[in-house]
Amino acid sequence: MKNLLFLSLMVHALVASVFSVKCYSCSSTNRTCEKVIEIECLGGQCFTASERFYNGVKTFELFLKGCACDELCGGQGRATGENIEYQFNGVCCTGDDCNIDEFRLPDNKIPNGLQCPTCYNNISTDECVSDMKVNCTGNQVLCYDYRASMQNPDGSVLQYSSKGCANKFVCDVNFDKHIGLIELYREHLNCTAPNPDPQ
Numbered sequence: 400m401k402n403l404l405f406l407s408l409m410v411h412a413l414v415a416s417v418f419s420v421k422c423y424s425c426s427s428t429n430r431t432c433e434k435v436i437e438i439e440c441l442g443g444q445c446f447t448a449s450e451r452f453y454n455g456v457k458t459f460e461l462f463l464k465g466c467a468c469d470e471l472c473g474g475q476g477r478a479t480g481e482n483i484e485y486q487f488n489g490v491c492c493t494g495d496d497c498n499i500d501e502f503r504l505p506d507n508k509i510p511n512g513l514q515c516p517t518c519y520n521n522i523s524t525d526e527c528v529s530d531m532k533v534n535c536t537g538n539q540v541l542c543y544d545y546r547a548s549m550q551n552p553d554g555s556v557l558q559y560s561s562k563g564c565a566n567k568f569v570c571d572v573n574f575d576k577h578i579g580l581i582e583l584y585r586e587h588l589n590c591t592a593p594n595p596d597p598q
């Protein structure tokens with residue numbers, strides 16, 4: 400029994416030494432990310448993440464370093480609609496103190512020929528409706544329809560209803576893996592291919 404315990408402790412120590420790394424850790428609303436400390440990450444990967452959200456009135460930014468969140472590794476997200484610009488970038492790396500990357504946000508604004516219906520409402524999660532369209536850019540190949548109550552990084556809460564262009568990553572992570580924004584309640588999310596528009 401004692402030997403078994405010893406063995407299991409040995410295995411734990413071994414696993415910990417193989418899969419844990421030291422990572423820089425900080426969180427800031429600007430790129431300085433001051434007060435960098437080191438933390439132990441059991442997943443074995445470190446993380447550098449950048450997020451920007453503009454809602455037509457305010458820009459919220461959050462930059463952080465720490466332990467990797469697997470789902471966000473290598474993820475570059477962009478969604479664009481009336482009054483909305485969302486950008487996310489997640490970089491993961493392996494090795495002690497490897498997360499020294501600068502903070503970057505994906506910003507390919509070159510139109511790709513696709514268009515999506517777009518509208519915006521910040522007082523209700525009822526579907527917004529409009530005849531307007533927005534030009535999709537970069538790798539935005541999907542149209543989103545998103546309605547949710549969101550807490551902004553400054554603590555304020557808004558009811559959003561928004562339509563526009565999104566890239567696959569934003570839809571794949573299901574719109575709710577933000578680092579600064581918190582979704583409090585979701586009414587609807589749908590990502591669909593743009594309708595071919597004969598014109």
Ligand SMILES: *[C@@H]1O[C@H](CO)[C@@H](O)[C@H](O)[C@H]1NC(C)=O
Pocket residue numbers: 426427428429431432433
């Ligand atoms: C950056 O943010 C920190 C808090 O996260 C703040 O103390 C500092 O003044 C900010 N620096 C600039 C240049 O805005």
Ligand SMILES: *[C@@H]1O[C@H](CO)[C@@H](O)[C@H](O)[C@H]1NC(C)=O
Pocket residue numbers: 454455456457519520521
């Ligand atoms: C809500 O959106 C309107 C424009 O549609 C804008 O004038 C107003 O400032 C926004 N409110 C907030 C809190 O963002």
Ligand SMILES: *[C@@H]1O[C@H](CO)[C@@H](O)[C@H](O)[C@H]1NC(C)=O
Pocket residue numbers: 510512534
């Ligand atoms: C969207 O793209 C079309 C061409 O595909 C262009 O005529 C139009 O000006 C663009 N609209 C905006 C708001 O950039």
Ligand SMILES: *[C@@H]1O[C@H](CO)[C@@H](O)[C@H](O)[C@H]1NC(C)=O
Pocket residue numbers: 588589590591
């Ligand atoms: C998403 O939208 C498409 C096209 O409008 C529709 O066929 C599909 O049922 C919708 N899915 C959900 C889950 O609302």
